[in-house]
Amino acid sequence: MKARVTVTLKTGVLDPQGKAIEGALKSLGIEGVGSVRQGKVFDIELDGADNAAAEAALKAACEKLLANTVIENYRVELQA
Amino acid sequence: MKAAVITFPGSNRDGDVAKALRQAGATVENVWHGDHQLPAGTDLVVLPGGFSYGDYLRCGAIAGRAHIMDATRAHAARGGLVLGICNGFQIACESGLLPGVLARNANLKFVCKRQHLKVERNDTAFTSAYAKGQVIDVCIAHGEGNYICDTETLARLEGEGLVAFRYCDADGQITAEADPNGSLNHIAGIYSPNRNVLGLMPHPENLIDGLVGGTDGRGMFESLVGAKNAA
Numbered sequence: 293m294k295a296r297v298t299v300t301l302k303t304g305v306l307d308p309q310g311k312a313i314e315g316a317l318k319s320l321g322i323e324g325v326g327s328v329r330q331g332k333v334f335d336i337e338l339d340g341a342d343n344a345a346a347e348a349a350l351k352a353a354c355e356k357l358l359a360n361t362v363i364e365n366y367r368v369e370l371q372a
Numbered sequence: 373m374k375a376a377v378i379t380f381p382g383s384n385r386d387g388d389v390a391k392a393l394r395q396a397g398a399t400v401e402n403v404w405h406g407d408h409q410l411p412a413g414t415d416l417v418v419l420p421g422g423f424s425y426g427d428y429l430r431c432g433a434i435a436g437r438a439h440i441m442d443a444t445r446a447h448a449a450r451g452g453l454v455l456g457i458c459n460g461f462q463i464a465c466e467s468g469l470l471p472g473v474l475a476r477n478a479n480l481k482f483v484c485k486r487q488h489l490k491v492e493r494n495d496t497a498f499t500s501a502y503a504k505g506q507v508i509d510v511c512i513a514h515g516e517g518n519y520i521c522d523t524e525t526l527a528r529l530e531g532e533g534l535v536a537f538r539y540c541d542a543d544g545q546i547t548a549e550a551d552p553n554g555s556l557n558h559i560a561g562i563y564s565p566n567r568n569v570l571g572l573m574p575h576p577e578n579l580i581d582g583l584v585g586g587t588d589g590r591g592m593f594e595s596l597v598g599a600k601n602a603a
Contacts (some may be wrong), residue, residue: 362471362521
């Protein structure tokens, strides 16, 4: 089973990298860019086929390591 | 004073802090991150500066989950002293020893320079050799030193006197211009509630020898050795 975990900064947390990327996109003349927030994506392969067990394991992985929940949110998506 | 300096993969200031501790009169043992136990009789655990695990994932995140950190948390829970410098401060936050996060510097620049700090209080094991309000001249070298926490935590840190050092100018003025990284309330270092754990971004161990630019860092190591002798 494959899964994708997305970690993003919480609303209100300063994201200087996102700001710099936003500035670079605007300077390239790419139109319509309002704002940019940078995050992280983890593609994870899991043993087993039990969705509930996989979700529980990934939630534990996020809480224990992948996200720092002081400043970050996470989202888990299981893929067929 | 028996100090244990932990080496993580990518630590690079472990030798310097060991030298500073020995100069002040401490005995120092080097401990590997994969060890499960601290040496018997350890008074102080030092999490040194560097780039543990190449700053992968988040600075200090992987080192903060090392085996030796379980022993370090137990040591801190017993009231033992823990000092986290720079990457060690990041590791202390990631491991739950201290609250908050060291985020990317607000100006996105890695800063490597001399920096003045104001000593907020001198009644702790780390700062008794300084005067309250003293301005000290040390070094900083970091890209992720922007201290962030939620408003509740910030109010607690301020209300309980847990801010250890703030960035200031040479005259002791605490201003946004003197803050190299955008930290909340210009915080350079914080204590745990019992003030037995200190994390700070600046490097006091750089300034222990007049031959290399100053000795304002010595006070921290002399304080620690003095705290043990007084106990």
